[in-house]
Amino acid sequence: MQITAELVCFWIFAIPLVVTALGVVVARSPVYAAMNLVAAFFFMAGLYVLLAAHLIAFMQILVYAGAVMVLFLFVIMLLSLDEEHPQRERRRAMQYVGVLGAVSLLAVLASAIARVPDAAMSTLAQPDRFGTVKAVGQVLYTEFLLPFEVTSLLLLVAIVGAVVVAKERI
Amino acid sequence: MATVTLPKGNPRTKLLVTLVVALALPVILFGAVLVLATIAKPEPVAVFVREVLHHDPATWPFTGLVYGVAAGLLTFMILNFGAVVAAVTIWWEMRVSSRMQSRIGYNRVGAGGFFQWIADAVKLLLKEDLIPADADQLLFRAAPYFVFAGFGLIFVALPFGESVIAADLNVGIFYVTAVTALVVVGILLAGWSSNSKWALFGGMRSAAQVISYEIPAGLAVMVPILMAGTLSMQGIIRAQGAWPWQWFVFTNPAALVAFVIFFIAQLAESNRPPFDLPEAESELVAGYLAEYTAFRYAIFFLVEFGNVWIMSAIAVTLFFGGWQVPGVAAEAYEAARGAGALPAPAWWGLQVASMAVFFVKTFLVMNLVIWIRWTFPRIRVDQMMNLCWKYLVPGAFATFVATLLWQILVARVPVASTVSGVVLFVGALVALVQMLRLAKQNVEAGGDQVDLSNW
Known part of the structure; x- marks a missing residue:
């Protein structure tokens, strides 16, 4: 190499x-x-x-x-x-779940990497304006408009939720 | 009563040495930045290797090394530039503030006390470096590095002149906003690791303040971005004209408001008075700085004053036409960029002129920052939050929408931006004249006179 x-x-x-x-x-x-x-x-x-x-x-x-x-x-x-000392038992359970999650994530990643052909790894052909603000914006507002709007709706809900939660305390 | 003996006039040699250093220092620093920023790019390095060292740059194994050395030198000079600019800002601020408060101010080391900053730095270097016994050793030591990194990284995208920029990033202004975040992390760490109430309060206040004011600042920055259609620092400057009525701040009424919002938010973000709540000495001793001594303290101090220069430079870039030299046509810039690897004298002249314009504008904005510091009292924490969330954020949103509408109008009626530019510029001139007249009137009403002889 x-x-x-x-x-x-x-x-x-x-x-x-x-x-x-x-x-x-x-x-x-x-x-x-x-x-x-x-x-x-x-x-x-x-x-x-x-x-x-x-x-x-x-x-x-x-x-x-x-x-x-x-x-x-x-x-x-x-x-x-x-x-703060978390309960010993709860921590044990969390550890098992954590290990399980890590192993399955590793499996998914490994299988994904194994499937990538070698040619794609060595040369990365990229368009001229790749990664610029303009290019990202164009893709975001044409191809991925729906996910983008759904995400912004989610954020709006989160903001309103935060205000409601905080307001009850005040 | 103690008698104070003042120096009886400056000896001629002292004045001469001060003048020589004060003139040579910027020339050397700017010259080095100019030359290095130009030649520390891949093509000139390749030309240098081919023409001077007589090797083929493509096959010679040390081309990368030459390039690395050039880039390293450039980095070194730019960091030096940052340090000296911060130090001279301190000197200038102390002189201006003493004038404003009828004090004498720096006058011992060098003519006009110009070398005071060297004396201060040497003193801080020689002091004992204390770390409180109960402090978190590692984080206490690490905090100044974060602050300094956040300061130094900004210089990468600062446009000193027409071609004098370390890296004209596609996301320039966004990059500047992003790396400033490091300073906050450093301040927060300094506050926490000192293990002192005052320091912690200072760190908390700083975090709350910077997080809040990042929102109006970011929205106000969107106005020039919308007008220029690019995030690149050089692109934003190139979209403006050289004459004052072609600057973004005047060509769009909303941009004038956006500049005011941006300026206030930047004052708050760099913890400058009247927003210096994180280190309010009357309440918090020295805030997050309380436990720092010697060189670590010097770094915080340097960054604080260096940020005055940086925020002025960014304001000039976004709103005041950057380095655009009046009278130079756009074609000349086009020709300059096509000058190739070995530029002509005219090209160097253009670079020097553009750097001079940028420096003068930045200096004027810097003065404004200093005036504000010494004329406004510190505001309270609740006032600080109210100002941000109730006035600046909605105001910034309004300027954002107004700019969108304005851009539509300008697209239909191109003369609108010229009209707005001329009208607002004349308005600004009238306001300036009125301010000077009022100041003169006040001075005379007090039976005083403007006296600049006792510098």
Whole structure:
């Protein structure tokens, strides 16, 4: 296998991504887990950049590493979770379910990767304007208009729901 | 009563050295950024390898290395540029603020106290680096890196001049908004890991503030994006004209409102007064900075003042025509871009002129930021939230819709944007003259006089 700059960059992003993703699960302190998640999002964005999907990459950073993670950290720091000890039994059950989920996810991914022909892996033919804002927007508003609208409806419901829930407390 | 002895006039050598450094520093920094941003691109590197080193760039194994060195040098110079710009901003702000408060201000190190920032930096470097015993060691150490990364990454997409930009990303302004998020993560971490009430409160306030104000800022940024039809920084600038009545801020009445919203939101996002609630010293000691000392403190300080420059530069890019040089036709830019790998003197002249225009505009906006800091009192937390959610967010949505309608109008009646540009520009000029007249009147009414001799 020839070593290209792209390959080097891929490993620069891929290895820390796996390490930090493991860190999210392994870390005992919730703040450390959240920080690992921030780092994982960044390395993930790096992979998106390598795939020429700049819009998705920076969307990832803006929405996840920025807004969502700051809210996570905010909540974790406000409610100090250190004192909470989950019930031993419930944790055991959760572990079994988790292992089952991980194994089935792995099976699905492995079968999907096995089915990809080798030719598709080596050369990725992409259109000229691939990954630009214009290209993504065109696809989003023509081919995937219905899913897009349904998603926005879902978000609207979530916003209204959040307001209703918060209002009852106030 | 202690007697204060003031220096009796500046010795000539001191003035000379200060002037030389003050003039040479920007020339060196801008020159380095100009040259490196231009040659640290693949084609010029290939030409350099072929013409100067006499190797075939396609087969020579060290082409990548030459490219890497050029890019590394560019990064180094841009980071230096950021640091020096932040430091000189501190000096300028302290001078302006002391004028505004009838104080003397910096005047000891160098003429006009110009070298004070070097003295401050050296002092901060030599101080003891304290980490509180109960602090979270790792995160406490890591927080400044997050803040600095969020600051440094913005320079990648900052358009210094016509061709002087490290990377003209297709998602330019979006990238800038995204990487700013790192600063918040850093501030939040600094607040939490210090293990101090004041620091935690500061971090919390900062997170709440930045998350809230990101929404009006993002919506206001949509206005120039809609008008230019692109997210690229250079694309947004190229869509504007060089003369003031061709700037986005004047060609669309809604964009003027959007600029005001963007400006307020940016003030709040970079924790500048009157939105400096996260480090309100009268309530929270120093907020998230309370436990930091020495170099880590210096980094926070540097980023805070560097952000003044950055937010001004972004405002200039989005609303004030960026580096567009008045009097240079669009064809000249077209020709400049087609100049090839080894550009002509006219091309370099155009680059220098465009950088100068960009710098002057940014400096003027920066002054506005400094004036606002020293004239408005700090607002309360509830006022800060009210301003954002009840006024700025609905206002930003309104400008967004108004811009869509305006674009439809301009598509039908192209003269509308020119009319709006001229009318609003004349209005802005009248407002400026009126402001100066009022200021003069107030100074005279107080029996005072404008005196700039005692700098």
